[in-house]
Amino acid sequence: KNQVEQSPQSLIILEGKNCTLQCNYTVSPFSNLRWYKQDTGRGPVSLTIMTFSENTKSNGRYTATLDADTKQSSLHITASQLSDSASYICVVSAGGGGFKTIFGAGTRLFVKA
Amino acid sequence: GAVVSQHPSWVICKSGTSVKIECRSLDFQATTMFWYRQFPKQSLMLMATSNEGSKATYEQGVEKDKFLINHASLTLSTLTVTSAHPEDSSFYICSARESSYLYEQYFGPGTRLTVT
Numbered sequence: 001k002n003q004v005e006q007s008p009q010s011l012i013i014l015e016g017k018n019c020t021l022q023c024n025y026t027v028s029p030f031s032n033l034r035w036y037k038q039d040t041g042r043g044p045v046s047l048t049i050m051t052f053s054e055n056t057k058s059n060g061r062y063t064a065t066l067d068a069d070t071k072q073s074s075l076h077i078t079a080s081q082l083s084d085s086a087s088y089i090c091v092v093s094a095g096g097g098g099f100k101t102i103f104g105a106g107t108r109l110f111v112k113a
Numbered sequence: 114g115a116v117v118s119q120h121p122s123w124v125i126c127k128s129g130t131s132v133k134i135e136c137r138s139l140d141f142q143a144t145t146m147f148w149y150r151q152f153p154k155q156s157l158m159l160m161a162t163s164n165e166g167s168k169a170t171y172e173q174g175v176e177k178d179k180f181l182i183n184h185a186s187l188t189l190s191t192l193t194v195t196s197a198h199p200e201d202s203s204f205y206i207c208s209a210r211e212s213s214y215l216y217e218q219y220f221g222p223g224t225r226l227t228v229t
Contacts, residue, residue: 034218043117043119043220043221043222044220046217101159103159105156
């Protein structure tokens with residue numbers, strides 16, 4: 001069964017600190033993995049997208065890693081800011097064209113001053 | 114980057130009435146659009162996938178006669194919630210897939226529907 005599991009469910013960190021969010025998946029055949037940031041009451045915004053051959057992808061203070069062998073991905077946030085408070089969603093697509101998309105439940109991040 | 118808009122951003126309607134939500138890709142053509150529903154503190158749930166010019170494909174458990182989807186052009190898809198009930202109150206989000214780049218999905222800002 002295709003599944004995407006994220007951990008932790010929620011996380012509270014102090015402004016300026018780093019954090020890492022985890023995503024484990026059992027999607028097959030793997031096409032691509034995406035991380036999105038969703039502010040409350042808004043639509044998701046793409047942070048990174050990685051295909052099978054990519055191990056890491058950065059977007060500013062966000063760095064995503066992908067281990068296709070262990071089917072794990074992480075999103076590392078450096079020097080967190082109050083505006084980083086949001087839900088972070090891991091999305092994995094399956095199939096040759098990546099048309100089957102499975103959403104993780106998300107990690108709710110709270111950055112406190 | 115590619116922009117997807119939704120209108121309205123929020124709507125309040127009475128039980129039994131119908132509500133139409135529009136989703137537009139502003140600077141690209143989208144052969145495929147997706148409609149999601151999101152309840153508080155939960156992740157997005159795919160409702161249906163629509164391809165321009167053809168009937169939408171609904172996910173299991175989603176009533177096609179209640180949630181009417183029309184994808185009449187490469188830049189516009191509409192979701193009509195017919196005979197709305199309070200349990201239809203939710204956050205509805207659309208996304209669009211650019212035909213020339215299959216992987217990326219661009220999400221709209223969402224529409225908050227409240228049925229009283």
